[in-house]
Amino acid sequence: xxxxxxxxxxxxxxxxxxxxxxxxxxxxxxxxxxxxxxxxxxxxxxxxxxxxxxxxxxxxxxxxxxxxxxxxxxxxxxxxxxxxxxxxxxxxxxxxxxxxxxxxxxxxxxxxxxxxxxxxxxxxxxxxxxxxxxxxxxxxxxxxxxxxxxxxxxxxxxxxxxxxxxxxxxxxxxxxxxxxxxxxxxxxxxxxxxxxxxxxxxxxxxxxxxxxxxxxxxxxxxxxxxxxxxxxxxxxxxxxxxxxxxxxxxxxxxxxxxxxxxxxxxxxxxxxxxxxxxxxxxxxxxxxxxxxxxxxxxxxxxxxxxxxx
Amino acid sequence: xxxxxxxxxxxxxxxxxxxxxxxxxxxxxxxxxxxxxxxxxxxxxxxxxxxxxxxxxxxxxxxxxxxxxxxxxxxxxxxxxxxxxxxxxxxxxxxxxxxxxxxxxxxxxxxxxxxxxxxxxxxxxxxxxxxxxxxxxxxxxxxxxxxxxxxxxxxxxxxxxxxxxxxxxxxxxxxxxxxxxxxxxxxxxxxxxxxxxxxxxxxxxxxxxxxxxxxxxxxxxxxxx
Numbered sequence: 001x002x003x004x005x006x007x008x009x010x011x012x013x014x015x016x017x018x019x020x021x022x023x024x025x026x027x028x029x030x031x032x033x034x035x036x037x038x039x040x041x042x043x044x045x046x047x048x049x050x051x052x053x054x055x056x057x058x059x060x061x062x063x064x065x066x067x068x069x070x071x072x073x074x075x076x077x078x079x080x081x082x083x084x085x086x087x088x089x090x091x092x093x094x095x096x097x098x099x100x101x102x103x104x105x106x107x108x109x110x111x112x113x114x115x116x117x118x119x120x121x122x123x124x125x126x127x128x129x130x131x132x133x134x135x136x137x138x139x140x141x142x143x144x145x146x147x148x149x150x151x152x153x154x155x156x157x158x159x160x161x162x163x164x165x166x167x168x169x170x171x172x173x174x175x176x177x178x179x180x181x182x183x184x185x186x187x188x189x190x191x192x193x194x195x196x197x198x199x200x201x202x203x204x205x206x207x208x209x210x211x212x213x214x215x216x217x218x219x220x221x222x223x224x225x226x227x228x229x230x231x232x233x234x235x236x237x238x239x240x241x242x243x244x245x246x247x248x249x250x251x252x253x254x255x256x257x258x259x260x261x262x263x264x265x266x267x268x269x270x271x272x273x274x275x276x277x278x279x280x281x282x283x284x285x286x287x288x289x290x291x292x293x294x295x296x297x298x299x300x301x302x303x304x305x306x307x308x309x
Numbered sequence: 310x311x312x313x314x315x316x317x318x319x320x321x322x323x324x325x326x327x328x329x330x331x332x333x334x335x336x337x338x339x340x341x342x343x344x345x346x347x348x349x350x351x352x353x354x355x356x357x358x359x360x361x362x363x364x365x366x367x368x369x370x371x372x373x374x375x376x377x378x379x380x381x382x383x384x385x386x387x388x389x390x391x392x393x394x395x396x397x398x399x400x401x402x403x404x405x406x407x408x409x410x411x412x413x414x415x416x417x418x419x420x421x422x423x424x425x426x427x428x429x430x431x432x433x434x435x436x437x438x439x440x441x442x443x444x445x446x447x448x449x450x451x452x453x454x455x456x457x458x459x460x461x462x463x464x465x466x467x468x469x470x471x472x473x474x475x476x477x478x479x480x481x482x483x484x485x486x487x488x489x490x491x492x493x494x495x496x497x498x499x500x501x502x503x504x505x506x507x508x509x510x511x512x513x514x515x516x517x518x519x520x521x522x523x524x525x526x527x528x529x530x531x532x533x534x
Binding site for chain 2: 252253255257270271272273274275281285286287290
């Protein structure tokens, strides 16, 4: 089943409340996905800073000297902000690739949940309410974010099987549905040199988008070609530095509801997830069309770009 | 008028109360407030009562309805009025996927648009949509009428048996074995009555009728892969 939520703010005065609003939406979707939950939140864009979110099974040990070790390896300032099993590493902008290489040397058991300039991804096994509490998601500010509650059907219930999946710098994906050609596609992508860690179907979907973009496609183009190359059911919500995008497979069995007001654009697997948003009674509420890619971007908040695939 | 507030009443209690209304109840008018997209509101009713839901509903509102009139003053989630037997369900806003699925009787009126698979496997229900319907509407429809005042999406009436489909606007594509048929006088009078019942401001002569070519009734080896 799974539940997806997303919130894109147009009204900057709501930014301090993004975490609280999105967390409420996420918890409402608990009965669609009680086994794991995750959230990607896009915060302030500080010009000199990039960020990696890392996760560890043994955080006390792993994070104890990580700040100093990484700072030494990079030869520049690093700050580490720990939240439960996750830590956000703030590094000089543009240092993502050397940081990944350094982390591999320092502690190969660390898992990189996200990398980019503004995104932070938190995800764990457990009820959405508990996951939200562990990471204090309600207190987070930001411009936009997406979240996911998981009811696993295709692979094990693990931290790495939870969504969102990072697909590239400041990009991530959440998925409701199931992909049926993920095994053959995984083999193909691995031959192309794409790193895929788990047996999870959505990770393959995320890796597919990464691979297409590495080969010159825009995110919009990658999403459009996914309609031909991915077999199965999906409603995808993708986060980018500027906003988010939505695409549903042509059969569109997996639900999707959108609401838009002057203050925000919101996405939910069900209307229930949206009922506590301000002004929802007067919002324009609709279902995104099948096989159509939609984007909302802070670069142009006036109209969504919509492209029939 | 009895009012039930879903902020303070559990859904099972709400449905049990409505289901307990007898044929001759004198409590005929009910109002449900704060539905907030909850699932399975006002399902399995079997009494001539009028229920108004003040807001939008989630999955399976008014499922299996008999006799009752359920009015959603908002939009409805997937599977509204699924397997309705009789009575009337009115949606002021839009309806999500498979509205009126497998309905045996009664009338479903959707004043906005209906999403995909509207009237899938309908078995006698009348569905009247003021706006558009999505893809695969009336899939495997067996009996009843689907009236669409707007446009229909892809594969309308795929594998249809004997239901009548009336569409005023465009049809993106017809499904397997669904064809356009002539509008005879009896269809015009039937559609005029349906439009009046649905409160539609439309003229029956503006519609086209679609139905089964009856080529899939019997096994034909040429249709096999």
